[in-house]
Amino acid sequence: MKPTFMGASTKQGYDIAARSREIVRSLIDEKTKDLTAEEKSIVERIVHSTADPEYADITCMSNDFVLRGLEAVSQGKDILTDISMVKAGINRYTGDVKCYINHEKTIELAGNTEVTRAAAAIEVAASEGFDGVVVIGNAPTALWKVMKMVETGSMNVSAVIGVPVGFVGAAESKKALEGTSIPHLVTQGPKGGTPVAVAAINSLINISKNQ
Amino acid sequence: MKPTFMGASTKQGYDIAARSREIVRSLIDEKTKDLTAEEKSIVERIVHSTADPEYADITCMSNDFVLRGLEAVSQGKDILTDISMVKAGINRYTGDVKCYINHEKTIELAGNTEVTRAAAAIEVAASEGFDGVVVIGNAPTALWKVMKMVETGSMNVSAVIGVPVGFVGAAESKKALEGTSIPHLVTQGPKGGTPVAVAAINSLINISKNQ
Numbered sequence: 001m002k003p004t005f006m007g008a009s010t011k012q013g014y015d016i017a018a019r020s021r022e023i024v025r026s027l028i029d030e031k032t033k034d035l036t037a038e039e040k041s042i043v044e045r046i047v048h049s050t051a052d053p054e055y056a057d058i059t060c061m062s063n064d065f066v067l068r069g070l071e072a073v074s075q076g077k078d079i080l081t082d083i084s085m086v087k088a089g090i091n092r093y094t095g096d097v098k099c100y101i102n103h104e105k106t107i108e109l110a111g112n113t114e115v116t117r118a119a120a121a122i123e124v125a126a127s128e129g130f131d132g133v134v135v136i137g138n139a140p141t142a143l144w145k146v147m148k149m150v151e152t153g154s155m156n157v158s159a160v161i162g163v164p165v166g167f168v169g170a171a172e173s174k175k176a177l178e179g180t181s182i183p184h185l186v187t188q189g190p191k192g193g194t195p196v197a198v199a200a201i202n203s204l205i206n207i208s209k210n211q
Numbered sequence: 212m213k214p215t216f217m218g219a220s221t222k223q224g225y226d227i228a229a230r231s232r233e234i235v236r237s238l239i240d241e242k243t244k245d246l247t248a249e250e251k252s253i254v255e256r257i258v259h260s261t262a263d264p265e266y267a268d269i270t271c272m273s274n275d276f277v278l279r280g281l282e283a284v285s286q287g288k289d290i291l292t293d294i295s296m297v298k299a300g301i302n303r304y305t306g307d308v309k310c311y312i313n314h315e316k317t318i319e320l321a322g323n324t325e326v327t328r329a330a331a332a333i334e335v336a337a338s339e340g341f342d343g344v345v346v347i348g349n350a351p352t353a354l355w356k357v358m359k360m361v362e363t364g365s366m367n368v369s370a371v372i373g374v375p376v377g378f379v380g381a382a383e384s385k386k387a388l389e390g391t392s393i394p395h396l397v398t399q400g401p402k403g404g405t406p407v408a409v410a411a412i413n414s415l416i417n418i419s420k421n422q
Contacts, residue, residue, distance in 0.1 A: 012327050016379045016380060051381065051402045051403070052263075084300075085299045088294075089295075167235065170262065191262045195376070
C-alpha cells in the first residue's frame with residue numbers, strides 16, 4: 001500500500017495537508033526543537049489532527065518509545081485499541097488492529113465485576129494472547145489495567161500510546177504510565193482523546209513505511 | 212435500549228461520568244447560562260469528551276438546531292458521517308448510521324475527479340437517497356459539499372453538526388455554514404474533530420430517548 005501524507009489520499013487532500021503542515025510547523029517549531037525527527041513528526045501530526053498547538057507542550061514520549069514502537073509496527077505486530085473509534089481511525093496498517101470493547105467476553109466480564117467495559121476489554125485481549133502496541137484514546141481505566149497486567153507479567157506490550165481524556169482519572173493514569181519502564185507516549189493533564197491516539201499510531205505506521 | 216449517561220455503561224463508568232459532569236459544570240456554568248437545557252447538555256458533553264473548556268466558548272448552535280435535530284433523531288431518520296471514526300462513536304442509535312468514505316462509488320468518484328474522498332462520499336450519500344442529520348467531524352471539503360447540495364436542492368438535510376478540524380479551510384467552512392439557513396451546530400475557528408462530532412450527536416440521541 002502506498003504511504004500517505006498526513007492521512008491524505010487525493011491531490012486536494014494532499015495539498016490541504018501540506019499547507020496545514022507548514023502552519024503547524026510555524027506554530028510549534030520552537031517547542032519541538034529538542035525532539036528527534038521522528039518525535040517531531042509525531043507531534044506535528046497530533047497538532048495537525050487537533051488544530052490545537054497546546055499538544056506540542058503536553059505530548060511526552062519516553063526515550064525508547066519511537067524505537068520500540070517502530071520495531072513492533074515494522075514487524076506487523078498487533079495493535080490493540082481501547083475503543084472502536086480509535087480502531088476505525090487506523091486504516092493503513094498491514095498487521096491486525098484489535099479492539100475487544102464489544103466482544104461478548106468483555107460484556108460478560110464487565111457485567112460480573114465492577115470494572116469498566118474498557119478495562120475488561122484489556123483483560124480479554126491479554127487472554128487472547130495479545131502482543132504489540134496498545135493505543136488508549138479514551139479510558140483511564142483501560143490504561144491502569146494495561147500497567148497492572150504488564151507489571152504482573154500477564155501481557156506482552158511493546159509500547160503504549162496512553163492519551164485517555166477527561167477530568168476524572170485521566171491525568172493520574174498518564175502520570176503513572178510515565179513512572180513505569182513501558183515505552184510510552186502520553187499527553188500530560190486532562191486533555192487527549194481519540195484523534196490524538198490515532199494521529200500518534202498512524203504517524204508511527206507512516207514512519208515505518210518510509211524507512 | 213436503556214438510555215445511558217455521558218456514554219457510561221457500567222457502575223464505575225457511571226461514577227466517573229457523574230464526577231466529570233460536576234467538574235465540567237463548574238468550569239463552564241457561566242459561559243452556558245444563556246443556553247436552553249438541551250443546548251447546555253450538548254455543550255457539557257462536548258467539554259466532557261475533550262476535557263477542553265474552550266469548547267464552551269466556540270460551540271454555536273442555530274436557534275432551530277435542537278428542534279430540527281431532535282425531530283429527525285426521534286423519527287429514526289438516517290445519520291450520515293464524513294468518516295468511519297465518527298460512525299464508530301455513534302453506538303446507541305436505533306436508526307441507520309451511514310458513512311460512504313470507503314464505498315466503491317466514492318473511491319471511483321474521487322479517483323476520476325479532483326474532489327477529496329470525504330466530499331465524494333457526500334455526493335454518493337445524496338445519490339443513495341440520504342435524508343437526515345449530517346455529522347462532519349473531520350473534512351471541511353465534505354461540509355462545503357453538503358452546503359452546495361442543500362443549496363441546489365439535491366440533498367435532504369434536517370440538521371448539520373459541522374465541526375471539521377484543521378488550520379486549512381475548516382474555520383471558513385464552518386463560518387459559511389453559520390451563514391446558511393440549515394439548522395446547525397459548529398465550533399468556530401480551527402478546532403473541532405471527531406470527539407466533538409460524536410459528543411454532539413450522541414447527546415441529541417440521548418436527549419431524544421429521555422423525552
